[in-house]
Amino acid sequence: MEVVCKQTREGVAQAAASRIAAVVASKPRAVLGLATGSSPSLIYAELASWVATGRLDMAEVSAFALSEYVGLPPGHPRSYAYEIGQVVTKALGLDPVHVHVPDGFAVNVENAAERYEQNLAAAGGIDTQLLGIGTNGHIGFNEPTSSLASRTRIKTLSPTTRSDNARFFTAPEEVPTHCITQGIGTILEARQLLLVAQGSSKSAAVAAAVEGPVSSMCPASALQLHPHATVIIDEAAAAELTLLDYYRHVYDNKPS
Ligand code: GLP
Numbered sequence: 001m002e003v004v005c006k007q008t009r010e011g012v013a014q015a016a017a018s019r020i021a022a023v024v025a026s027k028p029r030a031v032l033g034l035a036t037g038s039s040p041s042l043i044y045a046e047l048a049s050w051v052a053t054g055r056l057d058m059a060e061v062s063a064f065a066l067s068e069y070v071g072l073p074p075g076h077p078r079s080y081a082y083e084i085g086q087v088v089t090k091a092l093g094l095d096p097v098h099v100h101v102p103d104g105f106a107v108n109v110e111n112a113a114e115r116y117e118q119n120l121a122a123a124g125g126i127d128t129q130l131l132g133i134g135t136n137g138h139i140g141f142n143e144p145t146s147s148l149a150s151r152t153r154i155k156t157l158s159p160t161t162r163s164d165n166a167r168f169f170t171a172p173e174e175v176p177t178h179c180i181t182q183g184i185g186t187i188l189e190a191r192q193l194l195l196v197a198q199g200s201s202k203s204a205a206v207a208a209a210v211e212g213p214v215s216s217m218c219p220a221s222a223l224q225l226h227p228h229a230t231v232i233i234d235e236a237a238a239a240e241l242t243l244l245d246y247y248r249h250v251y252d253n254k255p256s
Contacts, residue, residue, distance in 0.1 A: 001229040003210060003247035005238045009198045013042035015232050016130070016196050020047060021056050023128045023192070028057065033129030033187075034065045034088055035140075036080045037165075039196050040130055041087065048091040058092045062123050064116075066131070066140040067181035068104035070154060078168055079104070102152060102180040109180050113152040117186065120152075129190035133197050136160045137205045137218035141181035144217045148225075150183030184222045193229040195220065197237040206233055207240035 006012045020043070024030050034040070050056040065084050072079040081101040089099045100119050106112035120126070131139050136158060142150065143158045157165075157179055166172040187193070197206050209220035210231060223229040238244055 001210065001223055001226070001231055002251075003238075003241070003244075004230060004232045004251055005244060005248060006232065006234055009042060009234055012196055012198055012232050012234050013046045016040075016043045016194055017046035017050070019194060019230070020128060020130070021050060024056065024058055024061055027127060028060045029062070030127045031062045031064065031123050031125065033126040033131075033182075033190055034063050034084055035130045035132045035196075036065065036067070036083050037132045039132035039198060043130070043196065044087045044091060048087075051092050058094055061092075061094055062098040063088060063094060063100065064120055064123070064126060064182075065099075065101040066129075066187075067179055068102045069176040070104040070109055070178035070180055071176050073105055078174075102182075104176075104180045109154045109178075113154065113180055116152050116180075116182075120186070126190035128192045128194055129187060131187070131193060131195040131220075131223075133195060133202055133205050133209060133220045134161055135164055135201050135205055137208055137220045139184070139187060139195070139220045139222070141179040142184050142187075142219040144219065146184055146216055146219050148188075148214070148216055148219075148222050149185040151186050152180065152182050154178055154180050184219055188222060188226055191228065193223055193226050195223060195229070195231045196233070197231070198234045200236040200239060202233075202237040203240040206231070206237050207242075211242060 068080045089096050102116045103112040162175045166175050169175050208218040214221045214224050
C-alpha cells in the first residue's frame with residue numbers, strides 16, 4: 001500500500017482532501033464512503049472551504065457512511081447520521097437523498113443492514129472510501145476478530161472502543177453497546193481506500209495495519225489485500241513504522 005507521511009494533522013487533511021477533490025473533479029457523480037469520528041473532521045472542513053469558495057462542486061456526489069450506533073434516535077447529536085448531516089451533507093452541499101447512513105434505530109437492524117448493502121450495490125459501489133482507524137486497529141466498527149469477509153451487520157462494540165468514544169458522550173455508560181457497520185468484505189470492494197490517522201495513540205495500530213500480518217486481530221491490516229489503498233498519517237501516528245524512510249523514498253520518487 002502507499003504510505004504518505006505528513007508533518008501535521010493539517011497536512012494529512014490537505015493531502016486527503018486533495019485526493020477526494022481529484023476523484024470528484026474527474027467524476028462529479030462519484031460515490032464516496034464516509035468515515036466519522038475525529039480523524040476525518042479536518043478533511044471535511046478543508047473540503048467545505050473549497051466548496052464555499054467555488055473551487056469544488058460536490059452537489060452530485062453520493063455518499064455512504066461506514067457505520068452507526070444502534071439505539072440512538074434520529075437527530076441524536078451523537079449519532080453518526082447527525083454528524084454526517086452537519087459536517088458533510090450540509091457543509092459540502094450534498095443532496096440528502098443521496099447520503100446513506102446505516103439505520104441503527106431500525107426495528108430490525110439485520111434488515112437495515114441488508115437494505116444498506118442493496119442501496120450500495122444500486123449506486124454502483126464506492127469509488128473512494130475514507131477510513132479512520134481505532135486504537136485497537138478497527139475500521140468502521142469492525143472490531144478485532146471480525147471476519148475479513150464480513151458484510152454490513154450488527155456488531156458488539158469492544159470495551160476499548162466504548163472507552164475511546166466516551167469522550168463524545170456526557171458519561172461513559174451512555175456510549176451504545178452495539179453498532180451497525182459495513183463489513184471488512186464490503187470495505188474491500190471500494191475501488192480506492194484512503195485511511196487517515198493522526199496522533200501517537202494511533203501509532204501501534206498503524207504499524208500493525210501496514211507492517212503486521214494480515215489478521216482479523218487488526219482489521220485495518222485487511223488493507224494489505226486491496227490493490228489501491230493509501231494510508232495518510234502524521235509524524236506521531238507514523239512513529240512505530242519500521243520502514244518509514246523507505247515509504248518517504250518511494251513517495252519522493254514516484255514514477256510520473
Ligand atoms: C470510531 C469510528 C471509526 C473511526 C475510529 C477512530 O469509533 N467508528 O470509523 O475511524 O473509531 O475514531 P477517531 O477518528 O475519533 O479516533
